[in-house]
Amino acid sequence: MKIWKRARQAVENSKEKPSPPSHQKQLAPISLDALKKDLTDIDDAVFKEYQTKDGLVTVIYLSSLIEPVLLHKMIIFPLVNDKGSVMNTFDAIDGSNKQKLLMAIVNGDTVIFHHNKQQYLQAHTFSPPERAITSSENEATVLGPQDSFTESLTVNLSLIKRRIHQTGLKSKDYTIGQETNTKISIMYIEHLVNDENLKRLQERIQQIDFTGYVDLVILKQLLEDNPYSPFPQYGATSRPDAAVNSLLDGRIIVAMENSQTVMICPSSFLEMFNSPEDFYNRWTTASLLRILRFMGFIITIMLTPTYISALSYHPGILPFELLIMIMESRSRVPFPPVIEVLFIELIIEILKEAGSRMPTKIGQTIGIVGGIVIGTASVQAGLVSNTLIVLVAVSALLSFLMPNYLMSNASRFVRYIFILAAGLFGLLGQMLAFAWLMNHLLNLTSLGTPYLTPVIPRSWSDLFDSVVRFPLTFVQKRTGMSRAKREKKPTK
Numbered sequence: 001m002k003i004w005k006r007a008r009q010a011v012e013n014s015k016e017k018p019s020p021p022s023h024q025k026q027l028a029p030i031s032l033d034a035l036k037k038d039l040t041d042i043d044d045a046v047f048k049e050y051q052t053k054d055g056l057v058t059v060i061y062l063s064s065l066i067e068p069v070l071l072h073k074m075i076i077f078p079l080v081n082d083k084g085s086v087m088n089t090f091d092a093i094d095g096s097n098k099q100k101l102l103m104a105i106v107n108g109d110t111v112i113f114h115h116n117k118q119q120y121l122q123a124h125t126f127s128p129p130e131r132a133i134t135s136s137e138n139e140a141t142v143l144g145p146q147d148s149f150t151e152s153l154t155v156n157l158s159l160i161k162r163r164i165h166q167t168g169l170k171s172k173d174y175t176i177g178q179e180t181n182t183k184i185s186i187m188y189i190e191h192l193v194n195d196e197n198l199k200r201l202q203e204r205i206q207q208i209d210f211t212g213y214v215d216l217v218i219l220k221q222l223l224e225d226n227p228y229s230p231f232p233q234y235g236a237t238s239r240p241d242a243a244v245n246s247l248l249d250g251r252i253i254v255a256m257e258n259s260q261t262v263m264i265c266p267s268s269f270l271e272m273f274n275s276p277e278d279f280y281n282r283w284t285t286a287s288l289l290r291i292l293r294f295m296g297f298i299i300t301i302m303l304t305p306t307y308i309s310a311l312s313y314h315p316g317i318l319p320f321e322l323l324i325m326i327m328e329s330r331s332r333v334p335f336p337p338v339i340e341v342l343f344i345e346l347i348i349e350i351l352k353e354a355g356s357r358m359p360t361k362i363g364q365t366i367g368i369v370g371g372i373v374i375g376t377a378s379v380q381a382g383l384v385s386n387t388l389i390v391l392v393a394v395s396a397l398l399s400f401l402m403p404n405y406l407m408s409n410a411s412r413f414v415r416y417i418f419i420l421a422a423g424l425f426g427l428l429g430q431m432l433a434f435a436w437l438m439n440h441l442l443n444l445t446s447l448g449t450p451y452l453t454p455v456i457p458r459s460w461s462d463l464f465d466s467v468v469r470f471p472l473t474f475v476q477k478r479t480g481m482s483r484a485k486r487e488k489k490p491t492k
Contacts, residue, residue, distance in 0.1 A: 029095030029118050032058060038102055045105070053082040055116035065108035067127040075110055075123055087114065087121065095120035103181070130155065136238045139403060143280035148238045153183060153257040159240040160187065164247065168192075174205055176219070180212030183257045184219070192250040197266060197447050201252055216259035223265075225445045230413045232406035233446045235264035235271060242276040249479055266447035268454070270466050272407040273297070278469055286469040294467050296398035297407075301415045303395045304341050305422035305430050307388065311337040313426030325387070332382030338423030344384050344392050345419070347374055349412075352396075454479065 032047065039045040044064040050057050057079060061071065079087075090112060094100055101120060105111055108126025113119075133155070136148035149156045157171060168190045175181050184205075188198060204223050213219055216236070224233045237243055238261045243253050246264045254263040273293040278286040310318050311326065318326070333340055351370050371393075378384045395415070402408045414437065421429030444451035454462030462479045464470040 027096035029113075029120055030098045030101060032060075032113060034098060035060065035101065035105075038098070039105070050076065050079050052079050052087075054087060055114065057115065058113040059110060060105060060113065061110040061125065062105060062108065065128050066110065066125045070127050071110065071125055074125060075112070079112075087112075090121035090123050093120045093122040133159070138405065139237065139239050139242070139276060141275070141277040141280070143277055145239070145241050147240060149240065149243075149255075149260050149262060151258050151260055153185060153255055156240075156255050156262065157185060157187070160243055160247070160253070163240065163244045164189070169247070172202075176205065176208065177210060177212040180214075182213045184216075185255045187247065187253040187255065189247050189250070192248070193252060194250060197449070198252060200448055201254075201265060213256065214258070216254070216256040216261055216263055219254070219256065220263050225447070229440065229444055230410045231269070231441070231444065231451070232272065232404065232410065233267065233444065233451065235267035236261045236404070236406070237264060237276070238262075239276050245276070245279070266449040268446065268449075269441060269444075269451050270294075270455070272404045273402055273467075275403040279472075283469050283471045287467075290467055290469060293401045293403070296401040297411055300395045300398040300411050301418050302430070303391055303398075304345070304388075304415070305418040305433075306427075307391055308337045308341055308419065308422040309426040309430060312423065317427075326385065329385035329387045333385055334382070336423075338419065340384050340388060341392070341419055341423075344378070344388060345416070347378075348392060348396050 036047060042062070044062050046059070046061055046063050048059045050059060059075060059079075093104060093111070095113075095118075101111060104122050108128065110123045110125045112121040112123065114121065130152045131150050133147050133150060135146040139148075147159060149159065161169065166189075169187065170190050171185050171187045173183060173185050175183055186198075186201065186205075201223070205219075208219075208222050210218075210222060220232075220234050220236065221227060226233065235246070237246075243262050243264070247253055251267075252265050254265065256262075273290055275289070278290065281289070310323075311330070315323055330337075330340075335343070348371075351374070354370075375389050379386045379389060399408050399411050399415075402411065417436075418430055418433045421433040423429070425432065441452055442450075442456065450456055454466060464474040465479070469475070
C-alpha cells in the first residue's frame with residue numbers, strides 16, 4: 001500500500017510540475033564570432049547581413065565553391081524581396097554542433113543564421129566550375145558511345161544511371177580521408193552482386209586510415225590484396241559504357257569526387273587485355289585483337305631476354321645465317337649483350353618519360369627525333385647493334401597494345417626481371433623467371449577472387465569471353481568471379 005501511495009503521489013507531482021518545453025532542452029546555437037574565428041585566414045569565407053521581413057539574417061558561404069548567380073537567385077534575392085516564406089524552404093541544421101556547421105560551409109553549402117529565432121538553416125548551393133563531358137583520351141574507340149567521366153562525382157553517377165533504369169541499382173556514399181574528407185560512392189546491382197565481395201570491400205574501406213585522397217588511384221592501391229605486386233588488381237575505366245557492362249556482370253563500381261576514373265572490382269588478369277570496343281566489333285575481329293594483345297604481352301617480356309640468352313649462352317638456337325648477321329652487327333660493340341640491352345632499354349624509358357612530361361607538340365618531337373638521332377648515333381658509335389634497336393623498338397610498341405595503362409607499366413617492369421635472369425643464367429634463367437611469374441599470378445587475388453579467373457579455377461562458361469570472344473549468343477551468363485552465390489536447397 002505504501003508503494004502504491006508513493007507512485008500515485010509521484011504522478012500527481014508530475015502533473016503539478018509540467019516538463020519544460022522541448023526547445024529549452026536544446027543546446028544554445030554556436031555564436032557567429034565562434035564561426036568567424038574558425039574561418040579566420042580563409043579569404044573566400046563570406047559573412048553578409050541582410051534585413052528581411054522576419055528580421056536580420058546572416059548569410060555564410062565560401063565564394064569559391066558557389067556560383068554568384070545561383071546564390072543571388074536562390075537565396076539573396078528571395079530573402080531581401082520577401083518572396084513568400086522563403087525561410088521555410090531551407091533545411092534546419094543543428095546550430096549547437098560547430099563541426100557540422102563548418103563541414104556544411106566547406107562542402108559548398110550556404111548557412112543562414114536567423115538572429116531573432118537564434119536558428120541556423122542550410123541551403124545546398126555547391127556549384128563549382130565543372131569540365132564538360134568529352135570523349136575519353138585514354139580509352140578512345142571508333143565504335144560505341146564517346147562520352148567519358150569527369151571530375152564531378154554527381155555527373156559520373158548520372159552518366160551511369162541514365163543507362164540503367166531500375167531501383168536495383170544501389171549507391172552508397174562514404175566520406176574518407178582524415179584531412180580531405182573526400183566523398184566516394186559504391187555502386188552495384190542488388191540482385192546481381194556477390195554479397196561476399198560487397199561486404200569485403202565495405203570492410204576494407206572502413207578500416208583504411210589515410211590522411212587524404214587526391215585521386216581514386218591512391219584508394220585503389222590501399223584496397224589491393226597484395227600491395228607489393230607490380231600488377232594492377234582492380235580494373236579502372238573512364239568510360240560509362242564499360243562501367244555499366246561491369247555492373248551488369250555483377251561487379252562493384254567505386255567512384256570518387258575529383259577523379260575521372262572509376263574502379264571495377266573484382267577483376268582478373270585476362271580482363272586487363274579487354275577493350276570496351278570488343279563488344280562493338282564482330283566476334284572475329286574482337287578475338288583477333290585480344291589474341292594480339294595477349295601475345296604482345298608474352299613477346300614484350302621475352303623478346304630481348306631471348307636475344308641475350310641466344311648470344312651469351314645458347315647460340316645454337318638461332319639459324320646459322322641469322323647468327324652470322326647478328327654477330328656482324330655486334331662486331332664493334334664492346335659490351336656484353338646484357339649491358340647492351342639494359343643501355344638501350346633505359347634510353348627508351350628516358351625518351352618515353354621525357355615525352356610524357358613535355359607539352360604535347362614538344363613531346364612528340366622529342367620522341368620521334370630523339371629516338372631516331374640517338375638510335376642512329378648509338379649504332380654508328382658502336383655502342384649497340386642495329387638488330388637490337390629493331391628488337392627493342394618492337395618490344396616497346398608491343399607493351400602499349402594493352403588497353404590498361406597500369407598493365408602496360410607492369411609488363412615493362414617484368415621485362416627487366418627477365419633481362420637480368422637471362423643475363424645470369426640464359427634460357428634457364430628465363431624459365432625460372434617465368435615460373436616465378438606464374439606462381440605470383442596464381443597466388444594473386446582481387447578482392448579475394450583468384451586473379452587468373454576464369455582459367456584457374458576453371459569455369460567453362462567464362463572461357464567464352466576470355467582471350468577469344470565468342471559470339472554474344474554464347475556470352476550471356478555472368479562470369480563466375482562475380483556471380484552471386486545462392487544458398488543450396490536442403491535435400492529431401
